[in-house]
Amino acid sequence: MSSPTVRAPLGRRIFGRQPLGLLFSSPYLAFVLLVFAFPIVYAVWISFHDFFFAAPGAEPDRPFVGFDNYIYAFSNPQVIRSFGNVGIFLLINVPLTVVLSMLLASALNKVVHARTFLRVSFYVPYVTASVAVVAVWLFLFNGSGLVNTLLGPLAPDPSWLINENLAMPVIALYVTWKQLGFYILLYLAALQNVPKELYESASTDGAGAIRRFFSVTVPGVRPATLLVLLISTVTGANLFTEPYLLTNGGGPNGASTSPVLMMYQLGIQQGQPDVAAAIGIVLVVGVLIIAFIQNRFVGERES
């Protein structure tokens, strides 16, 4: 790039008053182009072509195949099941996340003592690697683990992570617990913006604590709720580490596979990146539709 400062008048006309801004931003822009923009376009391209891994330097023929990869992917019952699984996951994880993080954040916002201790303990699972925390959950929830020991005769059989009906709910609970700190953080920020006067006037009108929560807090943090819904949906759709490790690769019998796990198994292990790209695109379109609905119903209405 020729230095814009040398040809100041022309440079300023093209690049704005302080063209240096563009120079400062160029590494970031190059990064976004290389790591986000181009790969997204490439993913769409791959999903419509017969694409396979080739040796570096080789230029194999990759014919356009229309929707073949999509049809191939979704005639696989395992793939359909993985989408169903992530649906179950989201139905448990997202509402639970919203309710628990809102409740804990508003309780945390009002306490005076032990605030730092409480805050830190809520955030610790969020900042820790899932791989590390999964290890403890495996220990807690395995057949002869502490959870089953405590439950005694009430312990499920087969045990949690090898039970077709329980594997996905346990994963959903795990992720809710693991991520909750982050959402509490978002709600705490939002609660600072709810005017104190609203609580006071609600109190003088005779509203009790529960009434105040529903008529002042809940509407007051609605922008944060939308954010929590969106982020938890995107995070949930990205599910990979937990079924890979907690249920040993989506077991039992595919009861806890996720689309991203299928993408890994089909795309990289079995060498069908075109099929995996098609799954990825369907998944993202699904997430966008859910996000749109959430935005429609929870987002701020402009009038």
Place this chain on the structure above:
Amino acid sequence: MTKLGTTIRYIVLFVGAIVFLFPFYYMIVGSLQTETDPTIAGAFPNPANLSLDNYVNVNERIDLVSGLVNSGIFTGGVLLCTVVFGVLVGYALAMLQWRGRRATFALALLVQVIPFQLLQIPLYVLIARDYGLADTHVGMILPFAINSTAVLIFRQYFLQLPKELFEAARIDGAGELRLLWSVALPLVRPALVTAVLLTFIGPWNEFLWPFLITKDASMQPLAVSLANYISTVAASTDNPFGAILAGAVVLAAPVVVLFIVFQRYFVSSDLGSGVKG
């Protein structure tokens, strides 16, 4: 505010804290048990059953030091790129007038909602196959190099600085790089800590990407080698949980310690502004 309400609030919060902290306590206790004890008694440390054997055992199967070094290089590379290039773009977004500023800001917001599952396959094809960067630190770092949330945090902090300060320095003839280095940066030190902390937990904890592109055990970050150990062990008959938990403690400890030391920088307003833009 009634006494009863306050009491209930504290009970709920402390029960919550126990639910959040117990697995970590149990991780440490389990990692120190010579004989794995999944009974209720096993949740309490028994001096007769405590040793560091598990740490020795796991270190024989996966090289903890090399895993930590790889995690460190991965995380360090991301931090370096984020701090250098992220501060530059954050400064440009907040302080300078140039064409494309709004578009760049919109891009930084948009990037945060792009799910990795869409990028997984094309990035793997590009980085591992086309560029031949599989089993390299550069390949690991590249997709995470500049954390967009950190960029937004930097921008937010620079916006709060008084404009007059900069106008005055510019009239005195200070160049933008000098302004950034000796006026703006010293004033936003808390933002640096917050952004570094937030950026740190990304690559340190990341599993999927380094797992995809490192097959060579000597290049794997600790999260990947520990995960491989867990998944091979889970398939075998006897479950040496102690060794797994010891590995988990080694992986978790650096982040948890850093987080506790710097927790006052991990406050809602800073991160909230970063996430919300």
